[in-house]
Amino acid sequence: MIQKGALAVLALALATPTLAACSDSKSGDDKANATASPSGSQGTDTPAPEASSGPAAGGSSPKPSGSLKAVKLAVPDDLRGALQDTYFETAKKTYPKEKQDNLLLPTHILFGKVTGANGGVEFYAVADIGFKDNPMSRQDGPHVWKKDDSQTAWAYGGDTGGNLCAKVPPALVKTWGKTCS
Numbered sequence: 001m002i003q004k005g006a007l008a009v010l011a012l013a014l015a016t017p018t019l020a021a022c023s024d025s026k027s028g029d030d031k032a033n034a035t036a037s038p039s040g041s042q043g044t045d046t047p048a049p050e051a052s053s054g055p056a057a058g059g060s061s062p063k064p065s066g067s068l069k070a071v072k073l074a075v076p077d078d079l080r081g082a083l084q085d086t087y088f089e090t091a092k093k094t095y096p097k098e099k100q101d102n103l104l105l106p107t108h109i110l111f112g113k114v115t116g117a118n119g120g121v122e123f124y125a126v127a128d129i130g131f132k133d134n135p136m137s138r139q140d141g142p143h144v145w146k147k148d149d150s151q152t153a154w155a156y157g158g159d160t161g162g163n164l165c166a167k168v169p170p171a172l173v174k175t176w177g178k179t180c181s
Contacts, residue, residue: 061148064116070171072112079125080105082154083145087129090156091137098131105129108142110176114169121149124168126160126176144168
């Protein structure tokens with residue numbers, strides 16, 4: 001269960017169809033355009049956007065453990081921008097000459113959550129992203145972002161090198177219709 005006022009989305013973008021090639025999914029969940037649209041959610045349990053970042057007043061949620069319940073969520077309208085912003089904050093350390101206006105919006109976004117038997121909740125977003133003029137920044141995706149239900153800001157988890165299950169719980173990967181490599 002999502003705690004009231006617990007989530008907001010940050011941004012990062014994507015450039016190549018790495019995620020689409022990551023498995024044998026039959027659904028075209030996401031459009032490779034600059035606007036976010038819902039992607040066939042199996043629930044309407046999306047986080048409420050907030051302007052601030054950091055933990056909510058209730059403190060940090062426990063890490064989900066035990067039997068995990070995975071749910072695919074609709075992609076909120078503000079998720080692309082939130083992921084793009086978060087990616088840029090990390091990527092500018094590796095690519096110091098790049099500018100945010102040269103960063104592509106994320107594409108092929110997958111969004112969902114896992115809830116543990118202990119009540120812990122974590123949200124995951126997976127997408128392709130990189131800079132328009134830098135092919136190196138667009139390889140080894142898809143990229144992963146994560147936060148628990150007490151956080152309003154996303155944390156960039158890095159690229160997967162094509163193996164989603166290296167950074168995302170396999171139960172959620174399966175819910176998305178993808179496979180582990």
